[in-house]
Amino acid sequence: MPRRVDHAQRRTEIGDALVRVAGRRGLHAVGMRDVAAEAGVSLRLVQYYFETKEKLLLYGLELLAERFGRRVSERLRAIEGGDGPGPRATIEALLMAALPVDAESRTFHHLYTSYAVLSVTDPALAAQPFISKPDAAEDAVAGLLQQARDADLLRPGVEPRLEAIGLLALSAGLGTAILVGQRGPEAATAVLRHGLDRIFRPQGPPPPSQATST
Amino acid sequence: MPRRVDHAQRRTEIGDALVRVAGRRGLHAVGMRDVAAEAGVSLRLVQYYFETKEKLLLYGLELLAERFGRRVSERLRAIEGGDGPGPRATIEALLMAALPVDAESRTFHHLYTSYAVLSVTDPALAAQPFISKPDAAEDAVAGLLQQARDADLLRPGVEPRLEAIGLLALSAGLGTAILVGQRGPEAATAVLRHGLDRIFRPQGPPPPSQATST
DNA sequence: GGTTTCGTGATACGAACGTACCATGATGAT
DNA sequence: ATCATCATGGTACGTTCGTATCACGAAACC
Structure with a gap:
């Protein structure tokens, strides 16, 4: 198998990005693209670690x-x-x-x-x-x-x-x-x-x- | 001039519709089309009495x-x-x-x-x-x-x-x-x-x- | 060393949203 | 009777959003 990555850590980083950007612009105004940009990753990666937006939000909570x-x-x-x-x-x-x-x-x-x-x-x-x-x-x-x-x-x-x-x-x-x-x-x-x-x-x-x- | 309508009343009706549908589905999930449907009017009318969504929301408050x-x-x-x-x-x-x-x-x-x-x-x-x-x-x-x-x-x-x-x-x-x-x-x-x-x-x-x- | 699988990128798609535009009865003023 | 204007309908446009698809490099296992 290829390069293994610590999923938990990545999820934490992305979740942190969610919290930051939501704290700044409001939870209602936050999209997956914003979270990706804040975390410095591509949109695809946010999808990869959290398959859906709802799961991302739940993790943020x-x-x-x-x-x-x-x-x-x-x-x-x-x-x-x-x-x-x-x-x-x-x-x-x-x-x-x-x-x-x-x-x-x-x-x-x-x-x-x-x-x-x-x-x-x-x-x-x-x-x-x-x-x-x-x-x-x-x-x-x-x-x-x-x-x-x-x-x-x-x-x-x-x-x-x-x-x-x-x-x-x-x-x-x-x-x-x-x-x-x-x-x-x-x-x-x-x-x-x-x-x-x-x-x-x-x-x-x-x-x-x-x-x-x- | 043509048929005059009580603007205040219409605005109240539409605003009421906003409150009802927002109370049911959440304020974040409410769109102008939902308000129009709830009020039983066309989307255009909601635009007519409240030019923008922001003004509609303010009126709702x-x-x-x-x-x-x-x-x-x-x-x-x-x-x-x-x-x-x-x-x-x-x-x-x-x-x-x-x-x-x-x-x-x-x-x-x-x-x-x-x-x-x-x-x-x-x-x-x-x-x-x-x-x-x-x-x-x-x-x-x-x-x-x-x-x-x-x-x-x-x-x-x-x-x-x-x-x-x-x-x-x-x-x-x-x-x-x-x-x-x-x-x-x-x-x-x-x-x-x-x-x-x-x-x-x-x-x-x-x-x-x-x-x-x- | 080949192959399978993980991690990642780029991009496309369909839906929904707010807004703008055009059209058309109806009606009161002239 | 004519006309300007209010009220209303229908619809199209551009954007944004969440999600899906395709593609590819790299690394561990056989």
């Missing part, structure tokens, strides 16, 4: 979800590493990492929302786990809230599951608001923090007025 | 926003009429009216999100007030929260403006979650109510055990 998952995990590890700042800071970091504040997360939000819209009318997309699944993020946040509850860090009457869903939906809603320029990142983070304030007990910031200790 | 505004206003008037059930019920009704629970509001959410995504890459859409404006809904909710605060119905430490933004973003996020089938309407309303519970004081539901007053 996979790529997007995987990248984003890694991004959030890295942020979390960076926060939790060493001291372990408690559930509140962890949740805050997780939700912040999901906001479209830099180019990478903007692209993610933009394209993910595009896919979500398409999934309303496209059954193949709707079947993708990233669209339909109850989401691993929900479990993570709910787990952290449960931890916080066990440590008596939460206000009374807080339902971890409901709050987790709510926080995630809030973060998503703020994300699109940022994306379309309705809000700035600062306003969104303020809203998010305020939302957490109403879930967590007012933590005693060591009263700075009187003598702190010595 | 206008139509959508206006319809939705009316819908919410009607719901509010229906709730407030007569007794005036207080800010909490009003806010709840407003946010509920925005959730995609029936076909009409599903279509609205679907298409509005489609337009929002397009506006990320299309300056003409981004300039539309429905995308960029701070939103009248925010003022309404913030005003109601302020009322509630003056009546001492809110928990301490609640910032009306921030909460209004948060509630709207939460509602939007839950809306897309419903739209893509991630959540059911029941879960979403539960989350919304719970969110309101943490803003409003636990209202004394007249303690049913002991003697209420007399």
Whole structure:
């Protein structure tokens, strides 16, 4: 057999090109020729590694979800590493990492929302786990809230599951608001923090007025 | 001059056809011929009343926003009429009216999100007030929260403006979650109510055990 | 060393799309 | 009665898109 090529790598390169050009011009405006040009290959090669456009798009969604998952995990590890700042800071970091504040997360939000819209009318997309699944993020946040509850860090009457869903939906809603320029990142983070304030007990910031200790 | 036709009405009819077919097959999949067929007119007429597709799409967004505004206003008037059930019920009704629970509001959410995504890459859409404006809904909710605060119905430490933004973003996020089938309407309303519970004081539901007053 | 198969290029094809062009009743003004 | 003009139909044009087809070089296996 002739020269073997790493198909997985080629597919990743082309999928990356798809994400880049779609992030720039919108998912609706992207064609196979654009992806080929962005990846620096011929149209035929895009056809070769992804036989149809639909498969290419599905792969792009996979790529997007995987990248984003890694991004959030890295942020979390960076926060939790060493001291372990408690559930509140962890949740805050997780939700912040999901906001479209830099180019990478903007692209993610933009394209993910595009896919979500398409999934309303496209059954193949709707079947993708990233669209339909109850989401691993929900479990993570709910787990952290449960931890916080066990440590008596939460206000009374807080339902971890409901709050987790709510926080995630809030973060998503703020994300699109940022994306379309309705809000700035600062306003969104303020809203998010305020939302957490109403879930967590007012933590005693060591009263700075009187003598702190010595 | 020859037979005069009510242009505004024709435009509304065609715009309605756009909204219907886009709601069914997705905004990305709709062409001028589809709109013409749905409206029961010839392709030429669609061109005649909207010279270009872009103008047709812009008009569709206008139509959508206006319809939705009316819908919410009607719901509010229906709730407030007569007794005036207080800010909490009003806010709840407003946010509920925005959730995609029936076909009409599903279509609205679907298409509005489609337009929002397009506006990320299309300056003409981004300039539309429905995308960029701070939103009248925010003022309404913030005003109601302020009322509630003056009546001492809110928990301490609640910032009306921030909460209004948060509630709207939460509602939007839950809306897309419903739209893509991630959540059911029941879960979403539960989350919304719970969110309101943490803003409003636990209202004394007249303690049913002991003697209420007399 | 031949041959089979993989990787790649160039190009062609049919469909659909937005738009433009031409034609023609119908009708109100003169 | 004539005519200018509004409303509408039919259709053609150029482009772009996804996909299919043909062709060829190179390398591993016999």
